[in-house]
Amino acid sequence: MVFPMDVALDSFDFPDSRLDPQVAHRLRDLSLLVSLPQISLRLIDLIGDPNTSVRELRDVVEMDPALTAKVISLANSTYYAVRVPVKTVERAITIIGYQELGLMSLGMGLTETFNVSAGPRGFDSESLWIHSLAVSWLGQRLALQVKTVEPGEAMIAGLLHELGLIVLVSKFPLIFQKLLDLILAGQIGLEAESALMIRHELVGFELACMWKLPKIYLEAILYHHQPEKAKENKAIVALTSLADILANKIGFGLQTEVLEADPDYILQTIGLSPVDLQAFIRQTILASKDVLPLWRQMLRATAPAAAASKSRFSSLKSEAPGP
Numbered sequence: 179m180v181f182p183m184d185v186a187l188d189s190f191d192f193p194d195s196r197l198d199p200q201v202a203h204r205l206r207d208l209s210l211l212v213s214l215p216q217i218s219l220r221l222i223d224l225i226g227d228p229n230t231s232v233r234e235l236r237d238v239v240e241m242d243p244a245l246t247a248k249v250i251s252l253a254n255s256t257y258y259a260v261r262v263p264v265k266t267v268e269r270a271i272t273i274i275g276y277q278e279l280g281l282m283s284l285g286m287g288l289t290e291t292f293n294v295s296a297g298p299r300g301f302d303s304e305s306l307w308i309h310s311l312a313v314s315w316l317g318q319r320l321a322l323q324v325k326t327v328e329p330g331e332a333m334i335a336g337l338l339h340e341l342g343l344i345v346l347v348s349k350f351p352l353i354f355q356k357l358l359d360l361i362l363a364g365q366i367g368l369e370a371e372s373a374l375m376i377r378h379e380l381v382g383f384e385l386a387c388m389w390k391l392p393k394i395y396l397e398a399i400l401y402h403h404q405p406e407k408a409k410e411n412k413a414i415v416a417l418t419s420l421a422d423i424l425a426n427k428i429g430f431g432l433q434t435e436v437l438e439a440d441p442d443y444i445l446q447t448i449g450l451s452p453v454d455l456q457a458f459i460r461q462t463i464l465a466s467k468d469v470l471p472l473w474r475q476m477l478r479a480t481a482p483a484a485a486a487s488k489s490r491f492s493s494l495k496s497e498a499p500g501p
């Protein structure tokens with residue numbers, strides 16, 4: 179594995195730790211070219227912290243004029259049905275909610291950094307971001323219910339849990355195409371990844387390590403398919419795993435994934451009874467129909483900016499396609 183020097187190897191336990199040497203090498207190059215923008219790193223801190231003030235969040239969003247325009251446009255979208263047009267970030271925060279607006283901002287930054295529409299033909303790239311947003315949204319709702327996990331942290335973990343797939347699709351499209359071919363031929367997603375030595379949990383983890391993300395997110399990324407392996411952040415990893423399973427159940431799944439986590443372990447770890455889970459699923463199915471158009475709108479708002487590359491988020495160079 180290509181762990182950075184400051185991450186202790188023995189503090190993680192991932193059974194299939196082989197990574198294609200070419201991918202590992204290029205990931206290291208990529209981490210030098212594609213650093214996570216300062217705004218995104220700051221947003222990760224702010225969203226995860228329940229004591230964040232509206233002013234702190236406003237100041238960060240306003241550092242980027244393109245982002246400011248997008249969040250104001252989002253607050254004026256039909257989803258929120260405001261009577262008086264929203265003209266400031268501060269008001270947009272009161273309409274959208276500070277954690278939600280922070281997450282949308284982070285999501286918009288990431289979708290610009292990783293243009294998944296450059297991925298292989300035949301792969302529904304929008305579904306990858308919709309899935310990530312759905313897991314983030316479900317994670318927050320679960321966290322609010324179980325109270326063993328900070329909702330803001332659950333949102334970030336959900337948004338980032340498929341970082342590896344996002345990297346593979348956007349930066350290694352030829353390798354990802356090989357993966358799709360194996361899956362189309364009948365192989366199970368994670369097994370096909372192991373065969374190609376590109377387990378997406380590992381790819382996302384490597385990049386997140388190089389970005390020096392907090393350990394809570396490193397574990398959520400690495401163990402979202404094997405939550406029982408988490409050591410220090412068991413509850414948030416289990417909750418992200420459950421949000422991932424539920425996203426698949428309610429129609430926001432990924433064609434490349436087959437989930438294998440143990441539901442009994444997850445429910446015990448986060449403190450949710452099977453009866454409460456059923457009630458949660460019923461409420462969530464109803465609510466998800468309302469929120470989907472908002473996610474689509476957010477992704478559409480990002481697409482032209484990604485092409486124009488004007489925002490600070492896009493001050494990042496793209497890597498050439500895979501070998």
Ligand SMILES: [Fe+2]
Binds near residue numbers: 339340402403435
């Ligand atoms: Fe995954």
Ligand SMILES: [Fe+2]
Binds near residue numbers: 309313339340432
């Ligand atoms: Fe997932």
